[in-house]
Amino acid sequence: MQSTSAYLDSLRPAGSKRSSKRDVIVDVFLKHEGHLSADDLVEVMKAHDHRTSRATVYRTLQWMVDAGLARRVDFGDGRSRYERTYRHPRHFHMVCESCHRSYEFLSSDIEALIEEVAALRGFDAKEAALQIHGICETCRTGRQPLPERDGITELVFARDALRVAIATEKSGLQFYTRAAQRTTDARGRAVFLKLAEEEKHHLSTLERRYRELVALDPDLESRPTFLFFKGAANGLFAAGAEELLGEVDDLHALKIGIRCERGSHRFFKKYGERFEDSEGKRIFLEFADEEKQHLDLLINEYRSLVERLLRRKRAPRRPAASQARRARPS
Numbered sequence: 001m002q003s004t005s006a007y008l009d010s011l012r013p014a015g016s017k018r019s020s021k022r023d024v025i026v027d028v029f030l031k032h033e034g035h036l037s038a039d040d041l042v043e044v045m046k047a048h049d050h051r052t053s054r055a056t057v058y059r060t061l062q063w064m065v066d067a068g069l070a071r072r073v074d075f076g077d078g079r080s081r082y083e084r085t086y087r088h089p090r091h092f093h094m095v096c097e098s099c100h101r102s103y104e105f106l107s108s109d110i111e112a113l114i115e116e117v118a119a120l121r122g123f124d125a126k127e128a129a130l131q132i133h134g135i136c137e138t139c140r141t142g143r144q145p146l147p148e149r150d151g152i153t154e155l156v157f158a159r160d161a162l163r164v165a166i167a168t169e170k171s172g173l174q175f176y177t178r179a180a181q182r183t184t185d186a187r188g189r190a191v192f193l194k195l196a197e198e199e200k201h202h203l204s205t206l207e208r209r210y211r212e213l214v215a216l217d218p219d220l221e222s223r224p225t226f227l228f229f230k231g232a233a234n235g236l237f238a239a240g241a242e243e244l245l246g247e248v249d250d251l252h253a254l255k256i257g258i259r260c261e262r263g264s265h266r267f268f269k270k271y272g273e274r275f276e277d278s279e280g281k282r283i284f285l286e287f288a289d290e291e292k293q294h295l296d297l298l299i300n301e302y303r304s305l306v307e308r309l310l311r312r313k314r315a316p317r318r319p320a321a322s323q324a325r326r327a328r329p330s
C-alpha cells in the first residue's frame, strides 16, 4: 500500500520546493477522517501543536481540492466543509440535525438511478450530491456509536466490497453447479464443473481475505454498512440460477451464464474504476478480471457448441445410414 507521504511526493512537480507548512496541514487533514471546515482544521492543527492562520489553512484546503486530494461538501448550514478523497470513495451523506455529525454511505442503486435519469434527459452528469437530514441513531436511542479509528472507512469499505464479491461468488457457484447437473452435453458439463470448481476456489480465497480483514478491528463486523448494493447483494447470478430450473437446453444454459458473467464483470469494473485507490477498489477490479476470464471461456464454449450442433445437423445421414445397414439382417 502506498503511504500518504509517498503519494504527496508523487504529486509534487520534480524539483519543486517543499512548502513545509502546507505539508503539515495536508498531513493533518489527510489523517483526519470526516468533514472539516477551515475553522475546524485550525482547531485540529492547534491540538497537534501547530499554529496556523485561517487564511493559510483555507488556501491549503483550496490547493487540496485542486490537486484532487479533498472535496468540498455543503451540509446546508452555510459552512463549507472538506473531506479527503484520497483512499476514500465518492459517497453520499446523512446529516444529523441534533448532534451535527455526518454519516457516509454509498449505494449502487442510487447511482444507477441518477445515471438513468440524467441519460433520459440527455444530461451529462458530472457530480451528484445526496443528503439525508434528520436525527441519527445515537441521538435517537442514546446508544453509543462504536469507537472511531484511523483508516476505519477504508476497512469498512473493503469489508463491504468483500461481502458483495462473496455473495456474487456464492450465487455463481450455485449457478454452475446447477448448470452442470442439468446439461446433457458432456463437454458443456465439463466446462460448468470447471467453473463451479473455480468459484469454489475463489470463494475460499475471498473468505480468507474477509477473515484477515475482520481480524484488524474487533468491531469491524458490527460497524454500519457503508456500501449498499441492493441489486447485487443477493448475487448477480441468482436470477440465472432460477432460470435454469425451467426448460433450458445446453445452448440456452450457456447463454444465461454468459449474460450473468457479463453483468457481473461490468458491474465490478464500473464501480471498481469509480472508487478512489483503496483495498475496496482492488477487490472489485480483481473480481472484474476473474469474471472476464469466465465470460471468455463461456463465449468460446458457446461458439464451439453451436459448431458441433451445426455439424451434427449437416451430416446426420452417414451414421444413420450405416446404422440402418447394420440393422438390416444379412
Ligand SMILES: [Zn+2]
Binding pocket: 096, 097, 098, 099, 100, 101, 135, 136, 137, 138, 139, 140
Ligand atoms: Zn445525532
Ligand SMILES: [Zn+2]
Binding pocket: 034, 035, 073, 083, 091, 092, 093, 104
Ligand atoms: Zn463524506
